[in-house]
Amino acid sequence: MKTAATMIATTLLTALPLVGSAAQVKLDVSLANPVLIAGKKQTTYLKVGLTGFEMEGKSKRTPANIAIVIDRSGSMQGDKIKQAKEAARVAISRLNGNDIVSVVAYDDTVSVLVPATKASDREAILAGIDRIEAGGSTALFAGVSKGAEEVRKFLTRDRVNRVILLSDGLANVGPDTPGALGELGSSLVKEGISVTTLGLGLGFNEDLMSLLAQRSDGNHAFIEHSKDLVKIFNYEFGDVLSVVAQEVLVTINCAEAVRPVKVLGRQADIAGQNVVASINQLYSNQEKYLMLEVEIPEGSVKKPLDVANVKVTYANMSTKTTDTLTSAVAVRFTESEEQVVQKRDKVVLEAAVMQVATERNIMATQLRDEGKVEEAQKLLIFNAGYLQQQAGELESEQLDSYAGDNRDDSMNLDASSWKARRKSMRDVQYKNTTQRSY
Amino acid sequence: MKRRLVFILGLIVLLPLTVLVGFGIAVARQEKARAQSRYEQVLVGRLSDINSGIAKLVEVHQRELLQILELPTFEPDRIRAQVRTSRLARQLFVIAPTGDLLHPQKGGVLTAEERAFLERTESLWESGESFWIPEEIAATSKKRAIKGRKRVIRANDSGWHTWFWGEGLRLIFWVRRPTGHIVGAEVERAAMMSDVIAQLPVADYTRTPLPKGRIVLVDAQSRPLYQWGAFQPAKGTLPTVAQNLPAPFTAWSLHYFVPANGIGAALGRSAIFNIVTGLSALALSLIALATYFYRESSRDMHEASRRVTFVNQVSHELKTPLTNIRMYAELLEQRISEEDKRCRSYIDVLVAETQRLSRLITNVLTFATQRRGNLKLHPKTACVDSVIANVIASFDPALRAMGIEVVLEGKADRPVALDVDALEQILGNIISNVEKYATQATTLRLHREQHAGTTVVTVSDDGPGVPAAQRDTIFRPFVRLSNKLTDGVSGTGIGLTISRRLAMLHGGTLSLVPTASGATFKLTLKTPEANA
Amino acid sequence: MKILVAEDDRLTRQGLIDIFQDEGYETVAAANGKEALARFAEAVPDVVCLDIMMPDISGYDVCREIRRTHDAVPILFISAKSEEIDKVLGLEMGADDYIVKPFGVKEVIARIRAVTRRHARTQKFGEEPFTIGDLEVLPDELRALRDDDVIELSVRDVSILKLLAGNRGKVLDRDTIFNTCWGLDYMPNSRTLDQHISQLRKRIELDPKHPAIITTVHNAGYRYE
Incomplete structure (x- = not known):
């Protein structure tokens, strides 16, 4: 951040003005080319980076509300289901009494093996996991719906609400298209529920699984070998347990002459000069960003151009407040190509x-x-x-x-x-x- | 005899049983149908419960949607913000009282999602049919609508609208503002579906009143969306009962599958069990009754046949001493001097009585044989006249003693195929009747005719004859003329029966010819001429 | 002529033997099947009279056994049951005739004569016919002919007539006739001979009271003149 990008991080302390800055998400708005050639319409990239703060001690982490949804269809038989159960067991061992967990298994029907319960009730949970046996078809949509329903039972804003889906197959009972599952993801994320989809082996529909995860702002990962399952599950839990901010809404208001072209990678609404995108969760010490391609009009050397104002609102999991951060970024123009290259933000x-x-x-x-x-x-x-x-x-x-x-x-x-x-x-x-x- | 009995008893058991089983089956069917319909009512009731749950969910959704649609302003950004936080709304739209789409505005500054929405809903706007106007009003006010664009406005009107696009059914919920604006939401279909599914029971839902079953939520194409219940219906099975979901999901329905054997089992079992038990009990008692009758009657038959066998054996045993008596009497007769008349007459009595005894025995044995169905004739070449002569000769002493003259008329002297023993027996029986009953007779007339393979022998006496009333019965077994005349006269009452039977076996008849006085028996026998 | 009488009832057997002896047959008696076969082998009779119901070996089996070696010897069955006749005939055991109990003497005589006649005919004993008075005696036929009348004769009758005819004009005393026609071992009984002659006269004489063929010579015997 040695560039000359102007950064104004204003915290509108709506609830608790006394909370220190340590418990704030770091907003970093910068341009790929803070200096551009004058007299020429050009495009560059605007990056809105958000980095989660560090949680103060392990006990203070955000409690999780997780539904583990496990595919128990016929194809899961053998090592896969064994590993899946083991992964679930290991993951659950990381939870504590503040966390809520439920276990759902589905084939062509859905069973709620462990209804949403405090993670301290470990025996019941492990017994539920033990009951999983593979066989049947794949009612993926229903499985996720039931998992979400379990999460909903304790759906609060100060928890990390997540469905973790583990499947090796295609959805073949109920809605089975990426579109339908994407819609489900879109609707869930609005409730504050993310779905992480873990695809196991080579049989699953990665489009469906990734779209569901993407729309709900969960994670998606491909696990080729079931032996890696425990590891990945652990990572996912690591993420879940390090959430510091949720319901992050990024609004970029571009200056009049600046045209927002498109957001790379993420879902965003661009209407006129406004770009709105949401990021469900920010993890401790991890940066998530929004990359906007912008078209900068002709400029003159003497006059810097304001490119955009950025506003970010999010639920702060540490302070239990809704915080707002604002920032703005401007571009300068030069005659020298060299300077453009020199000043670029690598x-x-x-x-x-x-x-x-x-x-x-x-x-x-x-x-x-x-x-x-x-x-x-x-x-x-x-x-x-x-x-x-x-x-x-x-x-x-x-x-x-x-x-x-x-x-x-x-x-x-x-x-x-x-x-x-x-x-x-x-x-x-x-x-x-x-x-x-x- | 025995077979007939078995057949009749079988019929006695089977006939009522068949009728009752038929009846039972009918009753059971009816009962089953009734049970089935009761059962189906229960199933329908369950589906209705589920549906009312879904209807409540729809109400909740409606309330939620109404809240979403309470937009303070129609500012695009405000609307967009609302969409971002409303899980049930995929997109919102506003229609001006004029019927024009205010948001998202065509050609306006739109997000990609909004543009996609316009694309999805293009058919709705293009068709010109305004779904927010009730159909009947739309029909009556069409003209006016075109002219003045005036619409019957009712505040807080709201409704659902469905259309198909892309992957299937899409939903709109709209509400009319007092201002005449229509504010609507394209419902996030997946969210509603997910909610419906989330509300439905899980696979191992155990509070179902029925032991096994599967309820499947299917879409318009009958593809399963969600299912639960421990029963796995075979592919292609039709649901036992089905019910459509409430609006706006009317294209979807709930299919209830139950195992085929589970239907009768649940409710009809007791009735069928009762019927089967009743029928079984009845069948058992009928069989027991039939068995009892069979045992009784077969015991009787067995007893009778044992008696017959006994008589048969005794009769045979009697034959040897009888032979000896007769033989020795005859041998004695040869040795006694001609002069000793009295002694000779005694021997005549002995011989005549052995002959009578022998006739009796033969009749008994023939009767027994006939009863066993084994009576057979053994025709061989013989002369009828010589047989008659033999018979007459054997009766000669007795008839002479009674003062009866034997008159022979006609002749039957051709060699023919004849069972000599049978003819002897028949004639013996007839003449012995004369001897027994016609004690006052003076003449015994035997008329013989023979032509074309038939021999007719008419035996008539001038005795008291057979009373008219008994003419029909004398040929029946064990019938004896029960009047004074028979008093003190022994006999088995089977002689004529046997004789007639033998005559019939010989291809002929034996009958009593009605005459003014005396008794006349006409014997006809089939006697083919013996060749050479 | 020798006849084997196989019959288990003693009295019947004895009666039959008497009848047959009266007829002029030599007799061999057997009380059961085994004995019947033994006697048959010893004596080789000309005729067999066989009871069906015998305690050890049945008449059928005896018949079958005899037929194995002697297919010509005539066999007369005695049966108590008329049904058994079926078998006798049906089995085609070569029985020649049968009589059913209870039978009379005349029937037995008629049957045995018929059987013997048939046998004699087939065996061709070669006894020439001869005449005695106005009778033509046919020994093989056991018959005598007078014009068209046929007179049945017993074996003994034939032998008596033959003796008389061969000694025409001679007085034959009773011992001679006995020895010739009855055999030496027959216990002589004057009444037996006289009765037989009396019976014979009844059949062959036109007037039995004044016999023309067999005349009585008082205190001497009989003579054919």
Whole structure:
């Protein structure tokens, strides 16, 4: 943040003005190019970064309200269900008496094995998990609905409300399209419930699972081998247990001449000069960001241009207040190309490049889905080259690594490896767009 | 005999049983149908309970939606903010009293979601049919509506509207403001569905009054959306009962599946059990009764047949001493001098009596044989006249003693196929009757005719004859003429029966010919001429 | 002529033997099936009279056994049951005739003569017919003919007539006739002979009171003139 971006972090202390700044989300609004060439319409990226504060001691963390929804359809038989149960057991051992947990299992019907209960009632919960046996079809929508219903029983704003879905299959009873599950996610997130979807093995519908997670602002991860299940579950719980802010609403009000083009990666509403996006949860010491592509009108060297005002409201889990942060960002113009390059914000650029490259990766996935294998391959190779070049310029290991990923992707488009590759691509896409921590 | 009895007894058991089983089945069917309908009522009742739960949920949703639609202003940003926090609303819209869409405004500054909404709902706006106007009003005021765009306005009117787009049913809930503005929400279908599902019981829901069953919530295409209950119906099974969901989910319905055997089992079991038990008891008692009768009568039959067998054996045993008496009497007769008349007459009595005894025995045995159905003839070449001569000869002493003259008329001397023993027996029986009953007779006339394979022998006496009333009965077994004449005369009463039977076996008849006086028996036998 | 009488009832057996001896047959008696077979083997009779119901071996089996070696010897069955006749005939055991109990002497004689006649005919004993008075005696037929009349004769009758005819004009004393026609071992009884002659006369003489064929020589015997 050595750039000259103006940052005004005003805390409107609506409830408790005495709370220290340590318990505030850090808002960082910056442009990829704070200095642009004068006299020319250009586009650049505006990044709204939000970093969760550190919770004060473990006991003070936000209590969780979690529904673990486990697919117990026939395909889960054997090691998968065993690992799933183990993962659930391990995860539950991390909860304490303030947390609420429920366990739902579904095949073609849904069973609430452990209705929402305090996590201290460990024996009943573990007994419920033990009762899970695999067999039958996959009523995924119903399973999530029932999980959400359990969460709803103790749905309060000062808890992290989450459904963790673990499935290895396709939804085949009830609504079974990504769209329908996406809608469910959209509606749940408005209630403050996120759904994390953990896809196990190669059988699940990653579009459906990732869309459900994305719309509800939960996590999505692809777990190829059931032995990794416990680890991933643990990560997810780590996230859940480190939530510091929720219901984060980011409003970007662009200046009159500035046109908001699009938000990369995330869902956002752009209406005129206004861009509104929500981020359900912020985790302690983790940054989540919104990347907006903006079109800057012609400017003159002498006159800096205000680009946008940013307002963020969120529920502070530490203070139990709704806090508001505001910030604004402006751009300066120069005649010198050199200066533009010199002044550019490499961190923001890196993130922007990441998002652009991810969008390309998504497009490549779509091409491959349409059977356009060669086009997909070309695009991936191009993407890899683009990343490679940017990595060099920006000295970014992250970009370099993603270049390698894209190159690998391009070599795994054949039918035999596509199924698994697609899932890992979706996984990475998801990680990139939502800044998943694991 | 025995088989017939078994058949009749079987009939006695089976006939009423069949009728009753038929009746029972009918009753059971009726009972089952009644039980089924009662059962279905119970099922329908359960579905109704579920539906009323869903209806309540819809009410809650409506209230929630009404709250959402209470927008203080129609500012786009305000509306957008409302959408962001309303889980039930995917999009909101406002229609001006003029019928124009105020928000989201076509061509206005819109978010991507709003543009998508316009795309989804395009058909609603294009069709010109305003769903917020009740149909009947729409129909009557169509003209006026076109002219003056005046509408019957009712404040706080609200309603649901459904249409299909993309993945299926979509819902709109709208409310009319007093200002005439229509404020509506495109309902987040998945949220409502999720709520409905969340409200429905889980798989192992145990408070169902019925042991096994499966309730499935299906969409318009009968695809299952949600299901519960421990029963797994086979694919393609039709639901036992079904019910549509309340508005606005009328396209969906609840299907209740129960195992086929569970229907009768739940309610009809006791009735069917009663019927089956009753029928079984009846069948058992009928069978017991039939068995009792069968035992009794077969014991009787057994007893009778044992008696017959006994008589048979005794009769056979009698034959040997009888042979000896007769043989030795005859041998004695040969040795006695012609002069010793008295001695000779005694021997004649001995011989005649052995012959009579032998006839009796033969009749008894023939009767027994006939009863067993084994009576057979053994025709061989013989001459009727010589048989008659033999018979007459054997009766000669007795008839002479009674002063009866034997007159032979006609002739039957051709060699024919004849059962000599049968003919002897028949004639013996007839003549012995004369000997027994016609004590005052003076003449015994035997007329013989033979032609074309038939022999007719008419035996007539000038005795008292057979009373008219008994002419029909004398050929029946064990019938004896029970008048004074028979007093003190022994006999088994089977002689004529046997004789007639033998005549019939011989292809002929034996009958009593009605005559003015005396008794005349006409014997006809089929006697094919013996070749060569 | 020799006849085997197999009958388990002693009295019947004895009566039959008497009848047959009167007829002029030599007799062999057997009280059961086994004995019947033994006697048959020893004596080889010309005729067999066989009771069906015998305690050890039935008449059927005896018949069957005899038929194995001698298919020509005539067999007359005695039965108490008329049903058994079926078997006798049906089994085609080669029985020649049967009589059913209770039977009379005349019936027995008639049957045995018929059987013997048939047997004699087939065996062709070769006894030539001869005449005595106005009778033509046919020994093989056990018959005598007078014009169209047929007179039934017993074996003994034939032998008596043959003796007389062969000694025409001679007085034959009772011992001679006995020895010739009855056999030496027959206990002589004057009344037996006289009665037999008397019976025979009844059949062959036109006037039995004044016999023309067999005349009585007082205190000497009989003579054919």
